[in-house]
């Protein structure tokens with residue numbers, strides 16, 4: 282078992298750290314946020330992630346997991362240092378690597394010979410070499426320190442399960458001995474381990490996310506076409522999905538993809554393509570279809586409201602970028618609500634995970650703690666996130682609460698015939 286340091290106790294770092302401790306490694310997670318470190322040390326997990334609370338508790342109790350302030354403190358005794366700091370989107374779409382660079386400079390002088398740096402955050406092609414170079418320039422004995430790319434493929438909400446039951450583990454490293462040492466960290470998992478060139482590992486991450494984004498934009502485009510030709514996208518997807526080459530996953534039409542990964546990673550890949558002199562028109566189309574899909578939700582709501590949104594009371598169910606997370610980053614729902622406000626609508630929102638943070642993000646709206654209250658007095662109710670609990674509400678009561686029983690179901694969560702039988706004017710996505 283190995284001594285591992287995790288730099289950045291955010292969603293990726295915390296999941297990685299807690300899961301590696303669960304696998305038997307001794308893990309120190311470092312963060313610059315003192316309050317976060319203090320809370321985690323008490324077992325308080327600041328993000329909503331199925332199973333994470335239990336793994337953190339288990340790690341603290343077994344003493345295989347601890348939390349410290351500062352990267353150098355964690356890195357100095359580690360055999361492996363995982364870089365899990367954010368790589369946000371820069372102004373030109375590129376990935377901003379300043380956090381990664383700062384950490385590399387900070388830890389370089391304290392690293393022991395033989396330590397392996399593992400790039401876990403999503404970083405553009407060439408970052409493994411960049412980190413290697415910064416470490417060398419900042420005082421690390423570069424010959425004795427290896428760097429590998431080991432991208433994460435974790436979905437929010439199921440990240441613990443995804444970590445412990447991965448489809449594959451990818452390790453990009455040009456030194457086979459180091460690659461094998463990194464792969465040993467995962468040897469108790471039942472998953473294929475793929476050892477590649479660093480650039481290939483980095484590209485695998487971007488290509489995977491861009492491909493998944495492409496599936497979503499593709500199905501959204503088909504859904505829009507279905508509306509025009511009286512086809513039902515659910516039936517179309519069913520018929521497509523049975524083809525093994527296509528499959529059913531990531532073919533749910535909706536308001537467009539969002540979250541902290543797809544929008545940022547597609548932008549970064551487009552930026553990298555531009556720099557490389559390749560015109561990735563397909564991916565540009567994917568991003569454009571996605572933007573237009575967000576806007577299409579406004580057009581639908583406007584039409585359902587009778588042609589104008591000015592002064593129209595709208596109820597919204599769901600604010601997070603998908604269900605089973607409390608994450609509002611780049612959420613299509615947040616985009617839609619902001620646009621509704623711009624058009625003069627008054628908006629009352631409900632989301633099962635909403636807390637004071639949501640009220641701040643959703644300034645200008647009323648965030649309520651009851652779905653019926655969100656529907657009260659609304660002329661249109663927009664279902665923007667696919668929380669399961671929305672299916673099971675008392676829709677007769679919802680209808681009573683609304684001034685006009687009109688529902689835009691942007692996630693195709695509800696059954697159109699049932700809704701119509703209950704007296705709703707119902708509109709979904711890609712359903713005739």
Ligand code: UDX
Pocket residue numbers: 433434435436437438490493497530531532533534535536537538539540541542543602603
């Ligand atoms: C994604 C990748 O799945 C993961 O491998 C990577 O490491 C990080 O990015 P995540 O951001 O948690 O994970 O969300 P995901 O479940 O992939 O959904 C992304 C967005 O696509 C959400 O807005 C979701 O609602 C949307 N989506 C997904 C659809 O609109 N339709 C679908 O069929 C699937």
